[in-house]
Amino acid sequence: MKVEIVLGCLDYHYVLTEEKLEEPNDSSSLSEKKSHAKWVKANKLAMLIIRASVDQTIRRGIPACETAKKFLETIKKQFEGSVRERQYNYLVKLINLQYDGSGDVRQHILKVS
Template sequence: MDYDLALREDEPPAVTTNSTVEQRLKSEKWEKLNRMALMVMKRSISEAVRGGIPSCDKAKAFLEAVGAKFKMSKKREMANLMTTLTSQKFDGKTSVREHILKMVEVAAKLKDLEVPIDDSFVVHIALSSLPESFEQLKVSYNTQKEKWSLDEMIFICAQRRVG
């Protein structure tokens, strides 16, 4: 149906009295497909997102504005996830295993957003998120030469009773 013509090809030059029939037809076709592409894109985007995008009469410009909006929200999401990862504290309302798995999930989301988070960093952050009752475990980890994997840390912490 060629709706993407307005995205693939630049807008033809404005029609003048000197334009050929072929140029007029090409311009009319491009205009029609541009309107159709805009309509399809606008109807496929939620009202909340569409409201934050500047008004455009060209499909290509609209698509670029949507892309710019997504990049900004991606950065915001990365910042929120980093804050969540580094500020979580174990509150005792869930199990230690669940608490650490939530942190691992946040780290996985950051990796999906191309933010490299090393497992040893997650182990360190998770240990520091635990309360004072885990102090002996933290000291034990810090004095060992070997690093724990995430699975080992979860197992060891889950075995430890909060006291």
């Protein structure tokens, strides 16, 4: 909620509701190019604000996202549902997860967490 308030005050809240704009091409108008540049800048700043507000231990377990909207949705999904249900699901995953030999141990630990 605090992140949404900060983004609203900075007038960057629209990156949380609007989809990413298409890349402008040679035939795009100047206003389309400016709108795209404005969206890209707002998205980058929103990502920085969101990342700074998330605890470092949680941030490590969140996969990289292209947009602030997807990043915030990913964070919200990690905390949905009941605690018991989440604990049970993670315990089942932990018991069944085995190192497959691909990647390094750090990536394997991130899968577990």
